[in-house]
Amino acid sequence: MAAKIKKGDLVMVVAGRERGKTGRVLRCDPQRAVVLVERLNMVKRHLRARGVQGRQGIIEKEAPIHISNLMLMCERCNAPVRVGFKLDHEGRRVRVCRRCHDQLDQ
């Protein structure tokens, strides 16, 4: 099955603690159906000192979000929308907005 959410997409979180927030997809893991979204679902990671110039402390980084908790933002609708698929005139499978039926992929 083709991926509904891809790297670089603008998505909205529709469930959980970060509900209603939007961000860009940084990385996808199609096997586990999770993505990393820029500045969303941040978790604190504790760093141990490594060597002389090793940094010690706490950094924040993105934790994976399951794609079922995300919806793709349609630029034309300016809203989170469901994604459908169709074949374009060259026979390629492209994503479409199920609301305005606009093509989401070039």
Ligand SMILES: [Zn+2]
């Ligand atoms: Zn739309």
